[in-house]
Amino acid sequence: MTSTTKISVYPYVIVGLLAGALLSILIPPDSFGILPYFPKNQTHLRLFFYFWTGFYALMFLLAYTHKRSLIQLMLTTLLPSFLASLPLYWQIHYTTSQFFLFIFFVQALNAFHIHYQTQQFKWHYPTLFLAVWHTFVKLYIALIFTLLCGIVFALCGELFKIIGITFITLLLSKNWFIIYFTTIFMSIGLFITDQSNTLVAQNRSVLLLICKYLFIPLSVIGILFIITSVFVTIQHHALPNSQAVFLSIAFFSALFLNAIYQDGTIENPYPRFLTGVYRIFIILTPVFSVLAIHALYFYGYNNIKTNGFNLSNASYLLNTLLLLTYNTSYAVIALLRRKNWLKSIESINIVLAIVMIMVTLIGAVPDVTKHFHSTHPVTVKIIKNNKR
Known part of the structure; x- marks a missing residue:
């Protein structure tokens, strides 16, 4: 219209x-x-x-x-x-x-x-x-x-x-x-x-332009972090919010990549050497999802090792696994030696969107989540106080 x-x-x-x-x-x-x-x-x-x-x-x-x-x-x-x-x-x-x-x-x-x-x-x-x-x-x-x-x-x-x-x-x-x-x-x-469809399209273009200019700095930061972390033990310097930081990097990399590809009718906006930079970053992005899972299990806030599975960290883990699936899929297509390698994003996004719908519905079924309600650390603390 x-x-x-x-x-x-x-x-x-x-x-x-x-x-x-x-x-x-x-x-x-x-x-x-x-x-x-x-x-x-x-x-x-x-x-x-x-x-x-x-x-x-x-x-x-x-x-x-x-x-x-x-x-x-x-x-x-x-x-x-x-x-x-x-x-x-x-x-x-x-x-x-x-x-x-x-x-x-x-x-x-x-x-x-x-x-x-x-x-x-x-x-x-x-x-x-x-x-x-x-x-x-x-x-x-x-x-x-x-x-x-x-x-x-x-x-x-x-x-x-x-x-x-x-x-x-x-x-x-x-x-x-x-x-x-x-x-x-x-x-x-x-x-x-x-x-005001023209206004809506212009606002969309502004958002996509922002993503375009932020993607390269994010790629450089992500690559430098992974190179540096090879020589530094992350867990010795980790903070309780590390899992959120890692997850945010993984999320924005997927978001920005989709903003660059858009609907498949826009040419690559970067010169060849910058395309290589963000392509390397996309290949490395699953590392951030894995680090988020590692933090969630061992030392992050409400970590699984200390508190066991509960509704909060189980849903957090589910989100991270879904994001890891996206990141890994994008990394695979970035590794492919195809001229128009981003084209594969279309089929991947459609399939993963259907998977996300199914996972969300299954994950919300009361019989699936009722076990986690009683094991949340806040709930356990309340139960212990009531027993006293």
């Missing part, structure tokens, strides 16, 4: 009104903010429908401009939104590492959903690439719009409060109204982004 195509605001407003009404009804009364509150170890069907409604509205609007027909869009959105709701329904009390994996899980589902609207079952990597990056930019812009609307409403409430009218202030103190308000204005914010 081009930037000059006119889109009606009414579908966005209608979805916002309906979804906002359902969410404000389904949100538990004791909740604060958009995340519902339920006591631990309790699941409710109401909770599931809350998440399903939210993800359905979001994925419907993100794919709206790509639809073949409205009926088809309404029906096909049911499946990805249903899958996106399951991990939150099963594991409402998320660890940080689980939450990060969940974000990429939802992003992958949404990208495949948008791809289906435009390409059906014919794989087209540029569509998937644009779906991922444009979704990020659109949500960012819509969130800024919603926050600005919230500020205006808050100022309006305080303004009328000066003359003794507190109706708006009272509304803003009600959580159901905040949910309703947020849903409506996020929907309108997505309409604004769909009306």
Whole structure:
């Protein structure tokens, strides 16, 4: 869809009104903010429908401009939104590492959903690439719009409060109204982004340009670190946050490489000698994932050797293993003597995205995770104190 195509605001407003009404009804009364509150170890069907409604509205609007027909869009959105709701329904009390994996899980589902609207079952990597990056930019812009609307409403409430009218202030103190308000204005914010495709594309280009200029320094730093670490024992100088540092290096290397390749239509932006530098770095990147696993097991915060397996470090290990799979796959294609070696990223990303979706769903099943809840060090400490 081009930037000059006119889109009606009414579908966005209608979805916002309906979804906002359902969410404000389904949100538990004791909740604060958009995340519902339920006591631990309790699941409710109401909770599931809350998440399903939210993800359905979001994925419907993100794919709206790509639809073949409205009926088809309404029906096909049911499946990805249903899958996106399951991990939150099963594991409402998320660890940080689980939450990060969940974000990429939802992003992958949404990208495949948008791809289906435009390409059906014919794989087209540029569509998937644009779906991922444009979704990020659109949500960012819509969130800024919603926050600005919230500020205006808050100022309006305080303004009328000066003359003794507190109706708006009272509304803003009600959580159901905040949910309703947020849903409506996020929907309108997505309409604004769909009306400004040129702006979205420009913001995406800026993000990719940032990745381009950061990739070479990161590559040089990573190579120098590995060379230096050959002569220094890492564990003697390791800090509790070492695993997060190693994991971040591995993550950004994968992110920046995808930003360089983009949708496969952009030529390599680096001269030959710089291409060699980042190619060497990609080959070495799995080392950082392995170092993260080593730190997580032996000396990192909440390490497995000291605390045993628990929900937090088990999910952290799962994320690291997934990232190691990505890094190793990219390292293999970097070793290949092909002229267009980056082309293999397309098939690897599609396969690994499907694997990530399956792993996230399996990892969130209550029967899989219930054992880890009782072994978390904080939980164990509470149990011991209660026994005393």
